[in-house]
Amino acid sequence: MAMKIGEKPFKERVSDGIGDLFMRGAVSSAQGRFRSGRLNAAEELGNWEDWRKLGEEIRTHTIENLDYYLELLSENVTKRGGHVFFAETAEEANEYITNVVKKNNGKKVVKSKSMVTEEINMNEALENAGCEVIESDLGEWILQVDDHDPPSHIVTPALHKNKEQIRDVFRDKLGYDKTEKPEELALFAREKLREEFLQADIGITGCNFAIAESGTISLVTNEGNARMVTTIPKTQITVMGMERIVPTWEEMEVLVSLLTRAAVGQKLTSYITALTGPKQVGEVDGPEEFHLVIVDNGRSKILGTAFQSILHCIRCAACINVCPVYRHVGGHSYGSIYPGPVGAVLTPLLGGYDEYKELPYASTLCAACTEACPVKIPLHEHLLRHRQGIVEKEGKAPVFENISMKAFSMGTASPSMYNIGSRLAPKALGAFVKDDKISDGPGPLKNWTEIRDFPAPKKDRFRDLYKKRKKERGE
Amino acid sequence: MKVSLFVTCLIDIFQTDVGLDTVELLERLGCEVDFPEMQTCCGQPAYNSGYVDKAKESMKHMINVFEHSEYVVTPSGSCGTMFREYPHVFKGDPVWEPRAQKLADKTYELTQFIVDVLGVEDVGAKLNGKATYHTSCHMTRLLGVKEAPMKLLNKVDGLEMKPLPHNYNCCGFGGTFSVKMSEISEQMVDEKVQSVEDSGAEILVGADCGCLMNIGGRIDRKGKPIKVMHIASVLNSR
Numbered sequence: 224m225a226m227k228i229g230e231k232p233f234k235e236r237v238s239d240g241i242g243d244l245f246m247r248g249a250v251s252s253a254q255g256r257f258r259s260g261r262l263n264a265a266e267e268l269g270n271w272e273d274w275r276k277l278g279e280e281i282r283t284h285t286i287e288n289l290d291y292y293l294e295l296l297s298e299n300v301t302k303r304g305g306h307v308f309f310a311e312t313a314e315e316a317n318e319y320i321t322n323v324v325k326k327n328n329g330k331k332v333v334k335s336k337s338m339v340t341e342e343i344n345m346n347e348a349l350e351n352a353g354c355e356v357i358e359s360d361l362g363e364w365i366l367q368v369d370d371h372d373p374p375s376h377i378v379t380p381a382l383h384k385n386k387e388q389i390r391d392v393f394r395d396k397l398g399y400d401k402t403e404k405p406e407e408l409a410l411f412a413r414e415k416l417r418e419e420f421l422q423a424d425i426g427i428t429g430c431n432f433a434i435a436e437s438g439t440i441s442l443v444t445n446e447g448n449a450r451m452v453t454t455i456p457k458t459q460i461t462v463m464g465m466e467r468i469v470p471t472w473e474e475m476e477v478l479v480s481l482l483t484r485a486a487v488g489q490k491l492t493s494y495i496t497a498l499t500g501p502k503q504v505g506e507v508d509g510p511e512e513f514h515l516v517i518v519d520n521g522r523s524k525i526l527g528t529a530f531q532s533i534l535h536c537i538r539c540a541a542c543i544n545v546c547p548v549y550r551h552v553g554g555h556s557y558g559s560i561y562p563g564p565v566g567a568v569l570t571p572l573l574g575g576y577d578e579y580k581e582l583p584y585a586s587t588l589c590a591a592c593t594e595a596c597p598v599k600i601p602l603h604e605h606l607l608r609h610r611q612g613i614v615e616k617e618g619k620a621p622v623f624e625n626i627s628m629k630a631f632s633m634g635t636a637s638p639s640m641y642n643i644g645s646r647l648a649p650k651a652l653g654a655f656v657k658d659d660k661i662s663d664g665p666g667p668l669k670n671w672t673e674i675r676d677f678p679a680p681k682k683d684r685f686r687d688l689y690k691k692r693k694k695e696r697g698e
Numbered sequence: 699m700k701v702s703l704f705v706t707c708l709i710d711i712f713q714t715d716v717g718l719d720t721v722e723l724l725e726r727l728g729c730e731v732d733f734p735e736m737q738t739c740c741g742q743p744a745y746n747s748g749y750v751d752k753a754k755e756s757m758k759h760m761i762n763v764f765e766h767s768e769y770v771v772t773p774s775g776s777c778g779t780m781f782r783e784y785p786h787v788f789k790g791d792p793v794w795e796p797r798a799q800k801l802a803d804k805t806y807e808l809t810q811f812i813v814d815v816l817g818v819e820d821v822g823a824k825l826n827g828k829a830t831y832h833t834s835c836h837m838t839r840l841l842g843v844k845e846a847p848m849k850l851l852n853k854v855d856g857l858e859m860k861p862l863p864h865n866y867n868c869c870g871f872g873g874t875f876s877v878k879m880s881e882i883s884e885q886m887v888d889e890k891v892q893s894v895e896d897s898g899a900e901i902l903v904g905a906d907c908g909c910l911m912n913i914g915g916r917i918d919r920k921g922k923p924i925k926v927m928h929i930a931s932v933l934n935s936r
Contacts (some may be wrong), residue, residue: 530732584878594839633754660918670877670878688714
């Protein structure tokens with residue numbers, strides 16, 4: 224799986240999403256839980272707005288000095304005996320990772336959750352090289368078992384499935400014969416996965432925050448799977464997007480506090496795993512060999528642009544959890560492993576407008592995302608910025624829209640044009656008015672009146688009535 | 699107190715009563731209201747569609763129109779937000795940014811103006827019925843006006859306010875979104891109408907004509923017995 228998921232055009236994906244009532248039920252109930260969880264956790268912490276500001280400052284500073292901190296991280300990982308590889312593209316990253324696996328004669332890779340490895344399509348590259356890859360995050364594993372169903376959420380990737388569907392997947396693919404009780408399903412997964420952990424030669428993880436000052440990789444999970452991945456296999460590879468970094472442990476603490484609260488309303492996740500290079504002399508745990516792959520894959524092109532703050536994202540999915548559009552269309556409609564508001568901003572930056580030009584319009588600009596973001600990324604403003612880019616820089620806007628916006632500009636920048644236009648409206652639309660409303664409108668109004676009535680323009684505008692009123696009162 | 703009314707294009711053309719109610723209400727509260735006739739639209743439809751250069755033409759015009767006003771009051775959270783955004787749009791422009799800032803600083807949404815500037819919470823309105831209030835997104839999240847409408851509505855004699863479930867979710871209007879992404883918009887407005895029904899209210903009150911046209915249009919289409927009212931009309935009921 225690469226960043227792009229599915230081949231259907233946007234409209235079809237949306238119709239599929241809207242038609243999937245199971246998914247929508249699962250999403251709206253999860254949104255309710257996540258939302259109240261986040262609000263409670265924020266309230267409990269107190270000074271949430273101060274924490275957000277601090278988070279924003281940390282991310283702004285770090286990304287502004289990204290080159291410095293990446294170098295520091297690289298130095299410190301190397302000092303501890305780890306290997307660091309900077310991959311400019313997905314291909315470069317996959318080639319390096321495949322070579323490490325081959326060199327170690329790896330047959331089985333066990334993975335903890337990582338969006339960037341989805342983005343670069345790493346699993347397929349490894350599978351093509353004859354290696355078996357097992358996802359160990361429960362959600363990711365469910366999707367993998369279900370013939371590689373794509374993730375629909377960046378924190379809870381199998382959000383679009385309910386427990387009955389998961390039971391059926393386990394039954395059909397793995398011979399599961401128990402009920403849809405989450406405890407039973409989880410126990411089954413745990414037994415299956417335990418075998419995989421014990422057999423794996425290579426562990427691959429993502430990275431929530433790399434700590435530059437010590438060369439440490441930190442991982443946030445609720446299942447403890449990242450700890451298994453980083454302690455059992457002899458060789459460990461960590462793949463991180465180049466922006467997933469903090470200067471010191473102090474900033475890591477702040478951002479983890481924001482991440483777990485904003486994501487699922489937890490003070491802390493059950494496990495926070497930190498790993499500093501390979502096993503040192505005298506140490507009992509840890510891999511014998513450690514590789515850190517730092518992936519660019521289009522990120523450095525965002526640096527220095529008006530979109531830079533999208534690299535501040537800490538992948539908590541708070542924006543997704545409050546998005547009223549995501550709520551109805553689900554993650555797969557976005558056609559990218561990065562869905563929701565953050566996906567609608569990031570995906571076109573990484574994948575281009577040709578493929579993803581609809582995404583910035585899949586928003587009412589309600590700003591629920593901006594309000595929820597724990598590091599204060601102005602997400603809805605970025606969506607607007609994309610629209611501006613599509614219209615003014617890329618020239619990809621529909622012709623009709625272009626003409627109507629020209630007319631709008633003429634009609635609103637000049638009062639005389641506005642006067643003519645607004646006075647003509649009742650006449651122009653008169654033929655469509657019935658019972659003081661329009662139920663079957665022409666042109667662009669058609670999309671409106673297909674689902675709702677439109678008010679008839681009044682014969683006398685407010686300005687006419689106001690004038691009349693003034694006259695009557697002798698003013 | 700001298701107040702210039704920015705009536706918004708939707709009210710000027712479609713919801714004229716709301717404009718008149720706003721004038722009467724403000725006058726009743728002791729304001730001297732004028733209506734600068736050269737006003738058109740805040741530019742938001744073009745701005746939110748990405749046509750920033752075209753929107754700027756409307757914005758410059760509006761800055762000129764309200765240049766000499768003491769206060770600018772508008773019965774729309776969204777259009778008021780747009781005025782407040784002008785300095786951001788003209789950022790770095792030595793001529794227009796300061797002028798935009800002046801307009802932004804004196805612009806208020808109607809309920810915000812009544813509660814925060816006039817310091818009034820009981821406007822002496824009377825309306826019988828059960829009502830619920832739709833918190834429009836731009837007004838609450840971008841303009842930051844959350845409490846004022848409820849303070850005013852709670853003081854309306856005879857009006858019983860019901861909480862609106864999921865009130866934080868957008869109604870699916872989003873300007874051109876409503877026609878561009880009509881399939882998604884339909885799902886959103888349907889859920890909103892359902893929430894309004896679930897609230898047990900007979901009257902849906904809002905402070906933005908865009909949202910009210912959207913929710914109201916769907917309510918009409920479905921033939922639901924729910925009356926849709928702008929908050930200016932509620933507050934001007936006696």
